[in-house]
Amino acid sequence: MGLSPPPYQCRLNRLNKTELSPAVVRHPCWVGPTVLLCIYGFCSMMRPSEPFLTDYLTGPYKNLTTKQVTRQVFPIWAYSNLFLLIPVFLVTDILRYKPVIVLQALNYILAFLLFIFSSGIVLTQCALFIYSIGTAADVAYYSYIYSVVHPQYYQRVTSYARGAVLLGYAAGAMLGQLLVSLGGVSIYWLNVITLGSLCVALLAALLLPMPQRRMVLGGTQTDNGPLEEVVSSSCGSWVVWWLRRVSRAGRGKMRALKRLAVDCKECYSSVAVLFFCVWSAMGKCGYHQITGYVQLLWASKQPQYNFTEYNGGVEAVATLSGAAASIAVGHVALDWSVWGELFLCVFTALAAGVLYLMDLTNSIWICYGCYGLFKTIYMELITMCTFQIAQGLSRECYALVFGVNSFVGMALQSLLTAIVVNTKSLQLTITSQFLVYASYFAAMGVLFFIRGVYTLLQKR
Structure with missing residues (x-):
């Protein structure tokens, strides 16, 4: 280049x-x-x-x-x-x-x-x-x-x-x-x-x-x-x-679009890269849904009188913790081609458990702590997915894959919003919505457990 x-x-x-x-x-x-x-x-x-x-x-x-x-x-x-x-x-x-x-x-x-x-x-x-x-x-x-x-x-x-x-x-x-x-x-x-x-x-x-x-x-x-x-x-x-x-x-519009389609096909031709892209898109969907509605959940957990909100402090600590986790995962010595998907499985399941606890507890402090842990886990996993995707692609394709993954994630988020938030027949409360989001991450954990076990057996 x-x-x-x-x-x-x-x-x-x-x-x-x-x-x-x-x-x-x-x-x-x-x-x-x-x-x-x-x-x-x-x-x-x-x-x-x-x-x-x-x-x-x-x-x-x-x-x-x-x-x-x-x-x-x-x-x-x-x-x-x-x-x-x-x-x-x-x-x-x-x-x-x-x-x-x-x-x-x-x-x-x-x-x-x-x-x-x-x-x-x-x-x-x-x-x-x-x-x-x-x-x-x-x-x-x-x-x-x-x-x-x-x-x-x-x-x-x-x-x-x-x-x-x-x-x-x-x-x-x-x-x-x-x-x-x-x-x-x-x-x-x-x-x-x-x-x-x-x-x-x-x-x-x-x-x-x-x-x-x-x-x-x-x-x-x-x-x-x-x-x-x-x-x-x-x-x-x-x-x-x-x-x-x-x-x-x-x-040259048609020529450019054809080249774009060919590049997109080549980027996603690797199954290993594809599954990391799947987690990236699904994880972004769940993350944005959680961060978008978590303030409403906090409002439902707060005591009614004489309570000072600490939303800003929690966001700051969670972001810094997530940044530290992102740096740390870059120094983990692991054969990611073998263990990467199981790594995603374990920490995605942990994120699901944290969301379940955040939804079921009545303590605003436990809710704050669970959110910080969830954000830290997400930052760690999305960083791992990013460098695994980058290793399997040429650098010219990074912007393309980033755009496609973001689009898929937003499509999933819109679908999840339409079902969980805007469906008039369901009329879910904010706590019921977070129960759905926790189940969403649990399903992701099951998916990557199956894929991780298959990859491990295939490599061994």
């Missing part, structure tokens, strides 16, 4: 067509874009208001009922994210990542503006829809860095990008908890602080260098036409660049 430098190096590369030496490209090729991307990831995820979103919507600020939030507001995110995921994924590759990252920041800002200044269920649903556009654009954040750095830095920049997101979320949650518990700050002002952090993220996104190649539809070739000279020399002529992309959008 050839080196594709950011725009401020374009003129240098055109004068010297040979590959630059590592001594020349080491600093500008990965440090600058990585730092900016990490700043963006940290600031975009530092949202002190998010652990208290349910209280904000059901409290005096919005005056929505718990039933409205459960059945009419939160499902909007799952359904719209599924609808938007594939279009955003394709547009991300066509527009070469940076414009979509900027669009993600703008959508987050608009969503929190609506959270702050709007009222009523319709505008709240609009805010969740706009927010879902931002979450659907996560593929741009996780794929951008691979298009501006040399492959030898992939492992390093991946860890930095993911670490920045986890650290930002933990910092935001802890800040929110400290402001609420010690400073007496209202949840309204937590949303204002979140909005300020998102504005800083937008500035970092605007400063990101523009990639010169695509990862999926466009291959790894760069464009060196006359118009590209104008765009590269100005390094800011987005209008000219955008007109060029539009003028070429219709060329």
